[in-house]
Amino acid sequence: MPVPAIEVQSLSKRYGQIQALDSVSFSVPEGETFGYLGPNGAGKTTTIRILTGITLPTGGTARIFGHDIIRETIESRRHMGIVHETSNVYDDLTAWQNLIFTAELYHVERAGRDEWAKELLETFDLFARKDDLAHGFSKGMKRRLTLAMGLINHPRLLFMDEPTSGLDVQSNLIIRRVIRELAGEGVTVFLTTHNIEEANLTCDRVAIIDHGKIAAIDSPERLKKTIQSVQSVEVGFDRQVPEIKDGLMNIPTVNEVRKEGDKIRFFTEDPSAVLPAIIAYAEREHLRVLSLTTCGPSLEDVFIRLTGLDTENDRRPLWK
Amino acid sequence: MEMRARLRQVPLDLSAAWAIARKDMIIYYLRPNIIVSGILFPLFMFLAFAIGTIGGSAPPTGGTSEIAQLGALIPGLLAITVLFSASSIEPVSIPIERRMKTFDRLISAPISLQALVLGESISGTLYSVGIALIPLVIGVLFFGNQILSPVVLLLALFLSSLCFSSMGTLVASYPTENVGEVMSILNLIRFPLIFLSGVFIPLSSLPGWGQAVAFFSPLTYTSDLIRFGYNGASHISPILDILVLAAFIIGFQAFGNYLYRKFNE
Ligand SMILES: Nc1ncnc2c1ncn2[C@@H]1O[C@H](COP(=O)(O)OP(=O)(O)O)[C@@H](O)[C@H]1O
Numbered sequence: 001m002p003v004p005a006i007e008v009q010s011l012s013k014r015y016g017q018i019q020a021l022d023s024v025s026f027s028v029p030e031g032e033t034f035g036y037l038g039p040n041g042a043g044k045t046t047t048i049r050i051l052t053g054i055t056l057p058t059g060g061t062a063r064i065f066g067h068d069i070i071r072e073t074i075e076s077r078r079h080m081g082i083v084h085e086t087s088n089v090y091d092d093l094t095a096w097q098n099l100i101f102t103a104e105l106y107h108v109e110r111a112g113r114d115e116w117a118k119e120l121l122e123t124f125d126l127f128a129r130k131d132d133l134a135h136g137f138s139k140g141m142k143r144r145l146t147l148a149m150g151l152i153n154h155p156r157l158l159f160m161d162e163p164t165s166g167l168d169v170q171s172n173l174i175i176r177r178v179i180r181e182l183a184g185e186g187v188t189v190f191l192t193t194h195n196i197e198e199a200n201l202t203c204d205r206v207a208i209i210d211h212g213k214i215a216a217i218d219s220p221e222r223l224k225k226t227i228q229s230v231q232s233v234e235v236g237f238d239r240q241v242p243e244i245k246d247g248l249m250n251i252p253t254v255n256e257v258r259k260e261g262d263k264i265r266f267f268t269e270d271p272s273a274v275l276p277a278i279i280a281y282a283e284r285e286h287l288r289v290l291s292l293t294t295c296g297p298s299l300e301d302v303f304i305r306l307t308g309l310d311t312e313n314d315r316r317p318l319w320k
Numbered sequence: 321m322e323m324r325a326r327l328r329q330v331p332l333d334l335s336a337a338w339a340i341a342r343k344d345m346i347i348y349y350l351r352p353n354i355i356v357s358g359i360l361f362p363l364f365m366f367l368a369f370a371i372g373t374i375g376g377s378a379p380p381t382g383g384t385s386e387i388a389q390l391g392a393l394i395p396g397l398l399a400i401t402v403l404f405s406a407s408s409i410e411p412v413s414i415p416i417e418r419r420m421k422t423f424d425r426l427i428s429a430p431i432s433l434q435a436l437v438l439g440e441s442i443s444g445t446l447y448s449v450g451i452a453l454i455p456l457v458i459g460v461l462f463f464g465n466q467i468l469s470p471v472v473l474l475l476a477l478f479l480s481s482l483c484f485s486s487m488g489t490l491v492a493s494y495p496t497e498n499v500g501e502v503m504s505i506l507n508l509i510r511f512p513l514i515f516l517s518g519v520f521i522p523l524s525s526l527p528g529w530g531q532a533v534a535f536f537s538p539l540t541y542t543s544d545l546i547r548f549g550y551n552g553a554s555h556i557s558p559i560l561d562i563l564v565l566a567a568f569i570i571g572f573q574a575f576g577n578y579l580y581r582k583f584n585e
C-alpha cells in the first residue's frame with residue numbers, strides 16, 4: 001500500500017483545562033483534497049499546527065509521507081507548503097521579495113526559481129504589483145500572496161487554514177481554481193474551513209470536527225446520504241395534477257408527497273428508486289414531465305445534525 | 321536525526337540563517353525604535369560621560385587636551401555601542417513577527433531551530449559591527465586615536481557583537497507579542513552591565529561584590545579586548561577574553577535554542 005500523505009493516530013492536544021483535540025485519527029492518501037470542516041474553536045488550526053510541527057501534541061502520532069512529525073520534523077516539512085490562518089506576509093517586503101525569501105527558507109533551487117515565482121504571481125493576479133510593498137495590499141491580495149508563498153517550493157502536500165475565509169469574490173474564485181488545478185496535478189491538499197459550501201465544492205473527502213472530536217469522515221455526497229430522509233425529488237408536469245392520487249402516494253420509499261406551487265415534491269430515502277415510478281405514473285396518466293430535480297440534503301443538514309448546532313446554538317459563537 | 325542527515329542539514333541551515341539575516345536587514349535596520357535603542361542611546365550615554373569627564377575637576381595632567389581626554393573615552397563608547405546596537409534588533413523584530421504571525425513561517429520552515437536563532441543573531445551582529453565603525457573612524461580622524469592592533473580590535477567588535485546579539489535573541493524568546501516587555505527584561509540586564517564591566521568605571525575602583533559581578537559580565541571581556549586592540553594594555557588577557565566571549569556566544573545560542581523550543585510547546 002502506498003504511504004499516505006498524512007496519517008494521524010489518536011492525536012490529542014490539551015491547553016490547560018481545554019481539550020482542543022481529543023484523540024483524532026484519520027488518514028489522507030496522496031492526491032486527495034481533504035476538507036476539515038468545523039465551527040470556530042473546533043480544533044482545526046490546532047490540528048494544522050501539530051501536523052506542521054509548530055505545536056507538539058499531548059498525545060498520539062502524526063506522520064507526513066511516512067515521516068514522524070515530531071522526530072523527523074525537518075524531513076516531514078520538506079515537501080510541505082503551508083498557508084497559515086492569518087495572511088502572514090512581510091508588509092515591509094515587496095511581493096517578489098516575500099516569494100524569494102520563502103524560496104530561500106525552503107531551499108528552492110535557483111534554476112527555474114524566478115520563472116516559477118513569476119508564474120505564481122501571474123496565477124494569483126499579482127504580477128503587476130510584484131515590486132510593491134505588501135503593506136499596501138488589500139486583504140484579498142495578501143491572501144493570494146500567502147498562497148503563492150505556500151506553493152513556491154512545489155509542495156506535494158499543501159496545508160491551508162481557512163484559505164478563503166472572509167475574502168472578496170475575485171480572490172475566492174482564483175483560490176478555488178488553484179485548489180482544483182492542484183488536485184489535477186496530484187498535489188495533496190488539506191484545507192480547513194467553516195464554510196460548508198466550500199468543503200462541498202472542493203473536497204474529495206470531508207472530516208467534520210467539533211469540540212476536538214471527529215464526528216464523521218466521508219465524501220460530501222456520502223455524508224449527505226447519512227441523513228437520507230431529507231432527500232426529495234421535485235417534478236413538474238405539463239398539466240396541473242388536481243389532487244395527489246393514490247398512484248402517487250403508494251410509491252415505495254416515499255415518506256411524504258407535497259404540492260409546492262405547480263410542482264410536486266416526493267420526500268424519499270432513495271431518489272433513484274422513485275424516478276421510475278414517477279415516469280410510469282406520468283405515462284399512465286398521459287402527463288408529460290417538464291422538469292425533474294433531485295434535491296439532496298445539503299452538507300449543512302449533515303453538519304447541523306452531527307454537531308448538534310441547532311439545539312445548542314447559543315452556547316458559543318458559531319460563525320465568524 | 322541520524323548523523324548523516326544532520327550533516328546534510330548543516331549547509332541548508334547556514335543558507336537559511338543567512339536568508340533570515342538578510343530579511344532582517346531589509347526590514348528592521350532602519351526602524352525608528354531600533355535606531356533609538358541601537359544608535360542614539362549609546363551616543364547620549366557617551367555624551368553624558370564626556371561632559372562629566374571634561375567638566376570634572378581633575379587637573380589636566382601634562383597638558384592633556386580636552387580632545388585627547390575625549391579620545392580616551394572612545395574605547396568605552398565602542399563597548400557600549402556594541403552592547404546596545406547588537407542587542408537592539410531581535411528584541412524588536414521577534415515580538416513584531418509574533419504579532420504579525422510571520423514568526424510562524426520561520427518556525428514551520430524545513431530548518432533547524434538553531435538556524436533560526438543563528439540567523440536572527442547574525443543580523444544584529446552585522447548591524448552592530450557597522451554602527452561601531454562610526455565612532456571608531458571618528459576617533460581616529462578627529463580625536464587622535466591610535467590603534468595598535470586593528471585585527472584584535474575588529475575581532476573584539478565581531479565576537480562581542482555576536483555575543484550581545486545572541487543575548488538579545490535569547491531574551492526575545494520570551495513568548496510575547498509586545499516589544500516593550502522584551503525591552504524591559506533586556507534593559508534590566510543591559511544597564512547594570514554598563515557600570516559593572518569596567519567600561520567607564522575601572523574594575524579596580526569597584527567594590528568587591530562589583531568586581532565579582534563583573535567577572536560574569538561578557539561586557540568586561542569586550543571592554544578589555546577593545547582596550548587591548550587600541551593600546552596593547554589588558555587587565556585580563558586577550559586570549560582569555562576571546563575564549564570567554566566565545567563561551568558566552570555558545571552558551572547564549574544553546575540556551576536560546578532551548579528556550580525557543582520550550583516556549584513553543
Ligand atoms: N495557544 C493556545 N492556548 C490555549 N488555548 C488554545 C490555544 N490555541 C487554541 N486554543 C483553544 O483550543 C481550541 C481549538 O482552537 P483552534 O484549533 O484554534 O480552533 P479552530 O481553528 O477550529 O477555530 C479553542 O477552544 C481554543 O480556544
Ligand SMILES: [Mg+2]
Binds near residue numbers: 044045046085161
Ligand atoms: Mg482556526
